[in-house]
Amino acid sequence: MEPIRIAAQLxxxxxxxxxxxxxxxxxxxxxxxxxxxxxxxxxxxxEHQMNHLNCLCGVDNLHRTAHVGERxxxxxxxxxIENRILLRLKAQVPEAEPAIDSIxxxxxxxxxxxxxxxxxxxxxxxxxxxxxxxxxxxDWQGHPLRKDYAxxxxxxxxxxxxxxxxxxxLKQFEF
Amino acid sequence: MTKTTILDVQVADGADDKYRxxxxxxxxxxxxxxxxxxxxxGETIDKCDPQVGYLHRGFEKLAEHxxxxxxxxxxxxxxxxxxxxxxxxxxxxxxxxxxxxxxPRAQFIRVMVCEMARISSHLLWLATHALDIGAMxxxxxxxxxREVLLELFAELCGSRLTNTYTRLGxxxxxxxxxxxxxxxxxxDEFPGHIAEYETLIDTxxxxxxxxxxxxxxxxxxAVDLCLTGPSLRGSGVAYDIRQHIPxxxxxxxxxxxxxxxxxxxxxxxxxxxxxxxxxxxxxRQCIERMPPGPILGKDAPDLIMPxxxxxxxxxxxxxxxxxxxxxxxxxxxxxGDVYVATEVPKGELGFYFISDxxxxxxxxxxxxxxFLHIGALATIGQGVMIADLIAIIGTLDVVLGECDR
Numbered sequence: 001m002e003p004i005r006i007a008a009q010l011x012x013x014x015x016x017x018x019x020x021x022x023x024x025x026x027x028x029x030x031x032x033x034x035x036x037x038x039x040x041x042x043x044x045x046x047e048h049q050m051n052h053l054n055c056l057c058g059v060d061n062l063h064r065t066a067h068v069g070e071r072x073x074x075x076x077x078x079x080x081i082e083n084r085i086l087l088r089l090k091a092q093v094p095e096a097e098p099a100i101d102s103i104x105x106x107x108x109x110x111x112x113x114x115x116x117x118x119x120x121x122x123x124x125x126x127x128x129x130x131x132x133x134x135x136x137x138x139d140w141q142g143h144p145l146r147k148d149y150a151x152x153x154x155x156x157x158x159x160x161x162x163x164x165x166x167x168x169x170l171k172q173f174e175f
Numbered sequence: 176m177t178k179t180t181i182l183d184v185q186v187a188d189g190a191d192d193k194y195r196x197x198x199x200x201x202x203x204x205x206x207x208x209x210x211x212x213x214x215x216x217g218e219t220i221d222k223c224d225p226q227v228g229y230l231h232r233g234f235e236k237l238a239e240h241x242x243x244x245x246x247x248x249x250x251x252x253x254x255x256x257x258x259x260x261x262x263x264x265x266x267x268x269x270x271x272x273x274x275x276x277x278x279p280r281a282q283f284i285r286v287m288v289c290e291m292a293r294i295s296s297h298l299l300w301l302a303t304h305a306l307d308i309g310a311m312x313x314x315x316x317x318x319x320x321r322e323v324l325l326e327l328f329a330e331l332c333g334s335r336l337t338n339t340y341t342r343l344g345x346x347x348x349x350x351x352x353x354x355x356x357x358x359x360x361x362x363d364e365f366p367g368h369i370a371e372y373e374t375l376i377d378t379x380x381x382x383x384x385x386x387x388x389x390x391x392x393x394x395x396x397a398v399d400l401c402l403t404g405p406s407l408r409g410s411g412v413a414y415d416i417r418q419h420i421p422x423x424x425x426x427x428x429x430x431x432x433x434x435x436x437x438x439x440x441x442x443x444x445x446x447x448x449x450x451x452x453x454x455x456x457x458x459r460q461c462i463e464r465m466p467p468g469p470i471l472g473k474d475a476p477d478l479i480m481p482x483x484x485x486x487x488x489x490x491x492x493x494x495x496x497x498x499x500x501x502x503x504x505x506x507x508x509x510x511g512d513v514y515v516a517t518e519v520p521k522g523e524l525g526f527y528f529i530s531d532x533x534x535x536x537x538x539x540x541x542x543x544x545x546f547l548h549i550g551a552l553a554t555i556g557q558g559v560m561i562a563d564l565i566a567i568i569g570t571l572d573v574v575l576g577e578c579d580r
Contacts, residue, residue, distance in 0.1 A: 109401025
């Protein structure tokens with residue numbers, strides 16, 4: 001079945017949650033509401049054998065021209081190894097309450113992808129088993145991939161002082 | 176009972192027999208700066224918690240501030256063992272996003288360098304994996320062949336590791352007759368070398384004991400853990416992007432995708448050994464069928480070549496005439512998003528791009544195989560021995576530059 005027809009089927013199954021279907025360069029994206037995201041992906045996984053999660057990432061639409069929708073989006077790129085079909089889901093996540101349900105129950109591998117999205121965008125994944133920062137240190141301030149986070153800054157990482165203390169402490173052991 | 180601590184690290188004190196060990200980030204068997212926090216019961220791992228981020232350089236943030244052409248150099252620093260494959264992966268994705276055509280000769284050259292990168296990466300994998308398990312000789316033999324490929328890369332683009340060879344719409348330099356001759360010699364000799372490695376370890380009793388049944392992953396579990404590449408195919412799932420969604424000239428190549436059965440360390444080892452042979456056949460086909468013609472498409476953006484007709488050069492007034500402006504903020508790219516994946520030696524390297532119509536990507540996400548493979552380590556490493564964890568890290572073939580981005 002073609003991805004566009006799967007998207008149409010999704011719209012039939014979840015009429016209130018599908019916000020739009022787009023196609024660009026032959027790739028189909030379905031914009032969905034965030035609440036039934038687990039059910040939608042579960043449906044795709046069981047009914048259409050979308051068993052491979054290619055990628056899961058966040059997007060900040062703050063500076064985007066001509067954008068309709070919420071500030072944040074979570075992208076789910078799904079692929080069916082048997083049927084060789086790509087389909088992309090785009091869940092809308094509002095700025096006021098940046099949270100969405102976790103899909104760790106469907107793929108164990110989604111665990112780290114969601115942690116990364118939380119780390120870099122500050123999107124909270126409900127029911128995630130271990131939602132903490134992954135690429136930046138635990139005490140990092142802010143979420144680097146948000147568009148209002150500057151590329152360059154002059155602040156030091158707060159853990160740097162502790163690190164220096166630790167080095168001084170280790171000196172007595174003659175390391 | 177109070178916990179005994181030495182330098183803030185809890186040690187076993189009888190009340191809780193778990194020994195907590197931080198393996199890495201300087202441990203040589205963790206292939207870079209990977210740290211694995213272990214909770215041990217004797218030598219058995221109760222809990223395995225990999226910690227990454229030591230090499231995080233913020234490529235995704237950086238990429239939003241650079242033009243598409245400038246970002247090619249960032250991809251070298253992802254998987255620095257097979258930079259060529261990353262270059263190709265990035266360019267294929269951007270070309271799909273901006274609809275740039277690539278001439279057939281450039282497509283073939285891309286396949287050729289991709290497979291050279293695959294062989295070179297697998298050689299390094301075999302060398303270090305065998306070294307981790309205790310077979311020193313293989314290490315030296317593999318580096319001997321890898322050197323030939325690296326020298327070929329240097330001849331092709333002037334650099335052994337950080338190649339930055341591809342350009343949007345083609346490749347930087349044409350392959351010369353001398354490179355083709357040297358590659359032909361390599362392709363002729365290499366099957367003999369593969370047999371040589373196999374003599375050393377394929378039926379080696381120690382090797383078999385250290386790999387058979389270790390780190391076993393079932394097919395369903397491998398898909399569940401989002402494994403890709405040889406790590407997934409070792410479990411029996413025939414998912415190879417070169418065949419599933421062919422890019423460059425892979426649809427014109429005749430090759431097989433080796434698939435394992437048992438899903439253990441030995442099966443993954445066999446998969447990669449077979450991939451050596453398949454890559455070698457692809458290289459042979461490339462040499463035989465390399466089409467003539469241009470190596471850069473006529474509508475290639477960003478790269479400004481003086482020889483290109485019909486295109487005005489912009490010169491930087493401050494730096495004099497020497498510096499050609501690379502920045503190109505024309506509003507001619509269509510806004511939209513694509514996800515394009517390519518098969519790099521480690522697995523599936525995907526780029527998710529959002530274009531806002533500008534000369535720079537609005538958002539670039541890198542889906543790196545190593546990130547997910549290390550994530551899977553937490554599950555696979557549970558309940559194994561420490562020595563086996565080393566074998567498992569080796570067999571998943573991770574590179575931390577790609578994981579941390």
